[in-house]
Amino acid sequence: MSNISSPASRGRAVLHLLWTTGPSAAWITVFLVLPSLYLVSMAFLTNGTYGQPEMPLSVDSFRQLAGYGFLGWSPGxxxxxxxxxxxxxxxxxxxxxxxxxxxxxxxxxxxxxxxxxxxxxxxxxxxxxxxxxxxxxxxxxxxxxxxxxxxxxxxxxxxxxxxxxxxxxxxxxxxxxxxxxxxxxxxxxxxxxxxxxxxxxxxxxxxxxxxxxxxxxxxxxxxxxxxxxxxxxxxxxxxxxxxxxxxxxxxxxxxxxxxxxxxxxWPYGAAxxxxxxxxxxxxxxxxxxxxxxxxxxxxxxx
The missing domain is CATH 1.10.3720.10 (MetI-like)
Structure with missing residues (x-):
């Protein structure tokens, strides 16, 4: 019982957990979490002259997604x-x-x-x-x-x-x-x-x-x-x-x-x-x- 709860055993258990779950967690983080966070941040930016997102922060992309534009609301x-x-x-x-x-x-x-x-x-x-x-x-x-x-x-x-x-x-x-x-x-x-x-x-x-x-x-x-x-x-x-x-x-x-x-x-697409x-x-x-x-x-x- 003492061997199971020893610091060395706990360290080996942590290393085993990192070895088995680390690659999948890294994959999910790199290819799912980080792109999602990037899209979320992009959606709250302003549409630039050539479509790229730029400051200041704005919710215009979500308004466009809801159908609001220069001519009012559209159900498209x-x-x-x-x-x-x-x-x-x-x-x-x-x-x-x-x-x-x-x-x-x-x-x-x-x-x-x-x-x-x-x-x-x-x-x-x-x-x-x-x-x-x-x-x-x-x-x-x-x-x-x-x-x-x-x-x-x-x-x-x-x-x-x-x-x-x-x-x-x-x-x-x-x-x-x-x-x-x-x-x-x-x-x-x-x-x-x-x-x-x-x-x-x-x-x-x-x-x-x-x-x-x-x-x-x-x-x-x-x-x-x-x-x-x-x-x-x-x-x-x-x-x-x-x-x-x-x-x-x-x-x-x-x-x-x-x-x-x-x-x-791009902000509209991110929304x-x-x-x-x-x-x-x-x-x-x-x-x-x-x-x-x-x-x-x-x-x-x-």
Whole structure:
């Protein structure tokens, strides 16, 4: 007991703690904390002649973000924020609807086929996002089989096709983030206790009731992990709405990027970045609350 509490033992414990947690803490500090602090300080500065921040301190960037300008209030930024929330929530819901049956089917396949199926899901995400977006632009352009079928069904104009459109943005978001939902759900399905599903069927539960009573509680950890991996990057997505939306489906990420390039208003862009950071923290907090309420255990807490 005396050896455990000796100064030498405590020193070795501190060194071990620094050795194991120091690299990750340094990484988070350098690439997350310091850039966030820099953006916070930049957002409270004045926009200079060429867009760079300069003194004195000001809250004009936040007023602009709220929609106040020289001509009074404009709802443009509010529409951008609501559009970002709509695209994020709707694409996440579609991703969940697609990922659940896919993950379940992969988990029930033969072991020799599981690796091939998982690679088919994951390998496309190894390609650059810009290349994948250009691929969808070619697939959804006028005259392609998909656009021709859509025009035959009356869903699109033959001259315009399916690109650029909100549909193309949604499709691009689902395609980009599907692997991040399938993999956590597949991991949860691998641990699925099928006896609970059989018990629900023995009690004459409908397929929907059996899903909510036996499958959803067991796959909730994977679902919550997938929601974090999909919703947070989807909210700040830049490439997909910029290319597949054709500049007509601007999200908050496009608004921020524009201020650091074409708009030349860095404090305004920094204020938008803070808004994205706050929305991310709020989303994680809500998912933690949802995990505790639905699961009641530490296993599902993010």
């Amino acid at each position: 930024n509010l529409h951008t924020l609501l559009r970002s929330l709509y695209y994020t929530l709707f694409s996440t819901a579609l991703t969940v609807l697609v990922a659940y049956p896919v993950a379940y089917y992969i988990s029930t396949a033969r072991p020799s086929l599981r690796v091939v199926m998982l690679l088919a899901i994951v390998v496309p995400s190894w390609t650059n996002q810009v290349i994948r977006a250009f691929g969808w632009m070619n697939l959804l352009a006028p005259g392609t089989p998909i656009s021709t079928l859509a025009s035959w069904l009356g869903l699109a104009s033959p001259e315009l096709g399916l690109y650029p459109s909100s549909f193309a943005v949604m499709l691009g978001l689902v395609y980009n983030f599907l692997p991040f939902m399938v993999l956590p759900l597949y991991s949860a399905f691998e641990k699925l206790d099928l006896s609970q599903l059989e018990a629900a069927r023995d009690l004459y539960a409908s397929p929907l009731r059996a899903f909510f009573a036996a499958i959803l509680p067991q796959t909730l950890p994977g679902l919550l992990a997938g929601l974090v991996l999909v919703m947070i990057p989807a909210f700040g997505m830049y490439v997909v709405p910029e290319l597949l939306g054709g500049g007509r489906a601007m999200m908050i990420g496009n608004l921020v990027a524009t201020q650091f390039s074409d708009g030349a208003n 938008g970045s803070i808004l994205m950071l706050v929305a991310t923290l709020l989303g994680i907090w809500l998912l933690r609350r949802l995990g505790r309420r639905l699961g009641g255990g530490e296993e599902v807490v993010i």
